Structure formats: C-alpha cells, structure tokens
Amino acid sequence: MPTEFRSLPIPPPVLEGIESLGFKECTPIQEGTLPITLAGKDVAGQAQTGTGKTAAFLIALFSRLLKTEPSPSSKLSSPRAIVIAPTRELVIQIAREATLLGQKTPFNIQAVYGGIDYQKQRSMLAEGVDLLIGTPGRLIDYYKQKVYDLRRVEVLVIDEADRMFDMGFIADLRFMMRRLPPYHKRQSMLFSATLTQRVMELAYEHMNNPIKIEVSPEQITAEKVEQILFHVERTKKIPLLLGLLKRESWERVLIFVNTKNQGEVLANRLTEQGYPARAITGDLPQKQRMKALEQFKERKVPILVATDVASRGLHIEGVSLVVNYDLPQDREAYVHRIGRTARAGAAGKALSLADEEYVMALEEIEEYIGQKIPVEWPEDDLFVQPKSIPHSERIQRTRPAHPPSRPTKGRPSSSRPRRSR
Template sequence: MGKRIFGYFEQKEAKAGEVLERDPSPGSGLQCRPPAAAASGPLFTSFDLPKAILLGIQDAGFERCTPIQERCLTLSLKGRDVAGQAQTGTGKTAAFLITVLDRLIRSGPKSGTNPSALIVAPTRELALQIYEDAKVLGGHTPLRMTAVFGGVDYEKQARQLKEGTDIVIGTPGRLIDFLKQKVLVLNSVQVLVIDEADRMFDMGFIKDLRYLLRRLPPYDKRQSMLFSATLNYRVLELAYEHMNAPEEIYIEPQERTVDTVEQCVFHVGLEQKLPLLLGLLKRENWERLLIFCNTKAGVEFLAAKLRGNGYPAEGITGDLPQRKRLRLMERFKSGELKILVATDVASRGIHVEDITHVINYDLPQDREDYVHRIGRTARAGKTGKAISLADERNVWYLEPIENFLGKKIPVVWFGEDWLEQDKAGRVRMPRKEPYAQARQKKERRSGSDRPKMMGAKKHESGPGRPDSGRENPQESPPVRSKGKKPRKRRAGQKEPSTVQAAASREAGAS
C-alpha cells in the first residue's frame, strides 16, 4: 500500500465543550483506514466516483478496498439496499460513507434545510467517530454534516440543525428529542444507515429505532443500509420490515483475533489480583494501556488504586458526563493520558492508535466482547499484547471465550516476586444516593415538571414531600397502639414533662 496518510483532528472545547473542528495539521491523529493487510481488493479509482470523493479517499489513506467495501460498494453505488455482516475494523464505515456522499452529490443541490441522509449509531463515541471519518472523506465536498448526541450543548446542536445540514449522524435518544421538538424533520431523507444494529438490540434502543424509522419516507423512496456484527433473526426482521429487499452480505473474518496480538492469561486469586497488576506494570514495556473492568464500581476502584500507586490513570464509564468523556478520550488519543480504565463502553467504536497493551482485569461475560476489547491494540499491522486476569469469580467465562476463538489462550504462571505491594491504602468509594433522591435531583437539574397523578392526595406522605414532617421521609409514619385516643390539649396548654407524667400516674395508682 502507498504512503499512509491520516486525517487529523483537534478536539476544541467550545462554550458547551463540543468537539467538532477539523485541524489538517499533524497532531494527535485519528486513523480512518483499516489495516493494510485487509485492503487487497480493487482500487477505489475503479469505481465511478466523483473527483471530490476520490480526493477524500486519498486524504484518508485508502487505496484498495477491503472485502466489505468491495461487496457493499458494488451494490450500494447502484442504489440497492444492503444488510451487511461485518466486524469492527473491517472498513464498513468507509463503505457506507462513500455511498452516502456519492448519492447526495449526484442528486444535486437540495431545497430547504432538512437533512438528506441519516446515520444512526448506538453510542455517542461511535457517532462521533463516524462524524470524524465523514469529515475526512467528505472534506472536498460542499456537504454539511452535523453530529447530535446527548451530554453536550443541546442549543448548539439545535442551532446547527435549524441552519441546515445535509447529513445527520446521531444516537437514537437525542434524535428523537429533536424530532419531538420539531427541530429535526426527516421527510427529505434519501439515504438511511443503521450501524451496529445488533448493539441497538443489546442496549434496548430497538423501540427508539423503530420510532425513527416510522417517521422516514417509505422504504421504496429512500436507500437503506444496515450493518451488524451478526445478522441474526432479530436484525434480519428489522431489515426486511423497514428496507427494500436488501441484499445480504456476509463477511466472515479469517481469524477471530489479529495474529499480531500476543495473548496470555494469568490464573490469580482475588487477593493477589491488584498486586499482580502492579507487578505487570513494572515488568511489561508498555507505552499506552487500556484496562477493562466489568462494572462502573470496578473502574472507579481500580483507577483510584493506580493513582495511589503513582500511575496516572483515569476511568471512563457509561454514565460519565459526555464532555468529560470526550476530554478523557482526547487526552488518551494525544498521549497525555497513558492509562485508561474502562467498561465495555470503550470497546466498540473507539479508534486510538498505538495502544501497546490491553489488560482484561475482569474477564468479559460476553465472549464477543473479548474480541472487541483486544482489538483495540495491534491496529494497522502493529503488534500488541492482551493480558487477561482470571480470578475465581470470572474464570468461568474463559472456556466460552476459548471456544469462540477456536484455540486455547496460553497460560502464564507467576511467582511471589511478580507481586508488588499496594501503596494506595484504603480507597473510599463515592456514597450512592437513594434512588428517590437521585431521581429528584436529576429532575431538578433538567427542569422537568412531571404531571401529578390523578386522584393523588394533596397531603399524602411520601419520599421528598415537604409535608411529611420526618427527618427520613422514606420511613413509615409511627403506628399508634389500639386503645384510648390521645387526650386533646387545650389551646395554650403545655405538654406535661416526663417527671410530671410519671407523678400523675403514681398518684392515680394510689
């Protein structure tokens, strides 16, 4: 393959922390092209593409097609609907972006401000990644692109949509929000793309996705493309319900994992897990490290422990504020942050160069997540190492992973000299708020006023109501014992003290 050329981006924080400025100067780069070894198909110049798109392909460093690109473009450039099965990193993003750009350029200038293309992704990170790749491939076209997802400036995104855009890339929740606010209108969409459709099902977005699809032009009035890691029954049902007789494309990876990833597993007890990790950090020659945990609490705990032992580490989880997540990812991409601890939110749709090591501090419960995790290293033909720690809680996931890979992961045995003492001491985890209080805070921040239920009593005691009169409003009101009703005091009469009450009872007994 010819000279490697990358599109470079600098994430600049505007007043809302949004990151959508392109910087053509060299810097912290984002790789848009797939590994050279996978691109052995026909030249992109063999397709009848506009010159502006060919220039964008050249900027991205593409020269030859990958299998999914070859088979998809052969059909999609003729206007056919496509349902493709392809793993992350096979070049499917470029395949549908080239199709979208080609169709919109050939259709000529549009009238109005409504978008002509809609690309739906399950996560904010993937939506932003697609947007950045689109800016490279469409950098020489006059087409305007907008990324919309939660966690960043709502008003700025709304203003961009009102000013007019050609391609909208977003997540289901924010797209529906703009649709209900009449900021986004989808009656002019010519091309629809659904990326990682299987993930839509896994994350519970299928109802939102169907809501969006029902508000698009009929399937015979637009071109539709769907991509998924697996074309299972649920995904195909969605495809045939909302697409126009799509052509099915199956790209089976030759290997589940890249050959340049060196894999190994350590069998370790829970009490030795952290000391072993600290020992590995001293033994391994790592430059940029991605560590995976299965839970948010695990990420926070491990990141705090690593910082306490002198390693600059940060954690990224699904509920981290979006602006902070973007800043963390930018620091990690630029090399300012060397260690990132993450849940599986970072295992799909995140493309960071030069990750030398991936460590599964917790073995993933889903065998496919293992492949996605270790696929973050050894990108673009480089080498990398994937280390897994199997303790007594999650060692049961190892066998399904090895069956999925079709081979055994080499076991490495360690001695006492591998273990490093934990110097961080006790880590205090943030205290969780009761669900009701957290929900009320969230509603107050968003300024939403939920309608009151019909028939609800005005002075009914319950969580958070000011008239409950108890220190802990979740406690039940005191229950009075059966018997005589308490005597009512006259106005101005003081309540007798405990001593007076006892004396009166004694007098009555005598």
C-alpha cells in the same frame, strides 16, 4: 490480493478524501460491501468497530449523494442522509471520520447527541444539514420539535444494530424509520457485530431486499493481536497487573473491567502506584467522559480503565496494549475489547487475567473465536507488590481543591444579638 479503492467506481472527491488518510486497499468488510452499496443496493453487514465499517458506509453514502440531485427543499431543514448510532462517543467518532473523508465534498455534516450543547446543536440543525449523525433520543427530540424533517432522506445508515437492541433503542429506531421515505425510494445500510434473527427481521422490515455480508469471527478478531491468558487468583490481580505494566512495552494502555465500581477503584490504585489513569463508566457525566477520552488520546493520561458500555465505539489510534483485568462474560465483548488494539493493520497485544470469579466464560469465548488463547503461567518475579501509600497522602489526593469554608466559632460580629427569653 485486497481490492484497491481506485478500482472501484468512487467519485474523485471521495477518492481524494480516502487517499488523504493514507488508505489504498479495502479491508474485508469494505471489500464485501462497497461493490454492492456503490451500485445503489441495500446491505446488512456484520462488522466490529475497528474493521473499517465506518469508512465503508461513509464512502458509499458520499458517493450516492454526489451522483444524485437533491430533492426540492422544504420549509424545514431536511437532511439528505442520516446515520443513527447508539452512543454519543460513536456519533462523535463517525462525525470526525465523515469530516475527514468528506473534506473534498460540498456537504454540511452535523452530529447531535445528548449531554452537551443542546441549543447550539438545535440552531445549527435548523440552518440546514446534508448528513445528520445522531443518537436516537436526540434525533427524535429535535424531530418532534419540528426542527427538521425526514422527507428528503436518500440514504439511511444504522450502525451497531445489535447494541440498539441491547440498550433498549429499538422502539426509537422504528419511530424514525417509519417517518422516512419508503424503503424503495432510499438506500439503506445496516451494520451489526452479529446478524442475529432480530437484527435481520429489522432489516427485512425496513430495507429493500438487503444483501447479507458476513465476516467470520476469525476475520473479525484482528489477526495481528498477540493474545495471552493468565490464570491468577483474584487477590493477586493487582500485583500481576503492576508486573505486566512494568514488563511490557507500551505508551497507552486500555484496561477493561466488568463493573463501574471496579473501574474507579482500579484507576485510583494505578494512579497511587505511579501509573496515571482515568476511568470511564456508563454513568459518568458526558463532559467528564469526553475530557477523560481527550486526555487519553492526547497522551496526557497513559491508561484508560473502561467498562464495556462506556467503551462501545471507541476509536483510538496507537493503543498497543489492551488488558482484560476482568475476563468478559460475553464472548462478543472479548472480540470487541481486543479489537481496540492492532487497528488499521498495526500490531498489538491483548492480555487477559482469568480469576476464579470470571474464568467460567473462557470456554465460550474460545469456542466463538475459534482458537485457544495461549496461556502463560506467571513466575513469582512477575508479581509486583503495591507500595503502601500514607493515609495522610490518600486524604490529600481525594480532598477538593477548594474546600468549602466553615463557619467560625462564636457569633459573627454582624449578626444580631440573641433575644433573651
């Protein structure tokens, strides 16, 4: 039987926040870490996004702050807890969940990240904050400007530590950790999709004898995800995808591709075929990425096409169908992708199209997840040929809403007459 939150020593204000979200029982990662973290000990936990690890560290964090008296304030803003995450989207998601879980607590919560609201974020941070959530670059930027200091930090959380290494943030992360109070004077929590040797070296270097909690890949892969694999020629992937979208029952679909160019092309093709879609890629400007995500969450756009880098940390409820248009070349990416559906105990489906370019990764993926992905051989009637779009209509769809004005032929009446030579 799963552990109920009420059976754990969680302060009433935090428990009220948990129950307001409709949660009663712990997920495996919460069940494994909360008894340790609520006792004030450090933990290094293996968990994917979508397994409840955000709530796991927030519940422990809020509980700790409610049980301890804050240190005397300094001249600078000085947070009592800090959460460091690798991407802007993940920072925004953590802050949103912290606001909901901490709604009955007195804590001031703020998120800082690159791309937007630089001066506004700076001013709010300077006014004081209890829980600070941010990306390494923006946190260091404000720290070096002496907008805040780290002398009062009681709780440190490092989220998605493996991705910190992958994205080249490890030097920035160590810069921050070396300026925190000593590890025995604070509580630290680290979460990572995999607890590799380099991740554990980081934990042992900057944490106080962390207890290692691992969830097996079988547990990490959502149990209620129905997985189906299609072997298909690369030239027939679009017709098969159109057929699957026609056959399956869905409201929102998340489609994964391996390259940004493929994402943009696929989103355009789907839109042309009557399936409105947006693409998010790593180099898309932040405002455009956030707009696309909001449109998807609000069901204004039913299909989102994403690369792995852009999708890291996505937390979107109600995604019943995930499609690996390109089979990922990293085994952990497969688990991460299909975990976008079947969240919070709901059922979901993950369809993967394995073509001749990417099929070589299949064996390693199946070995990692500990099972063979069921194969369905598509019948001819499952392939839907794309309808042709008139060339003039294609041009109209890509033309700017307000094309730049062109100069008129001849000399304007206001211009000077040309000098004779």
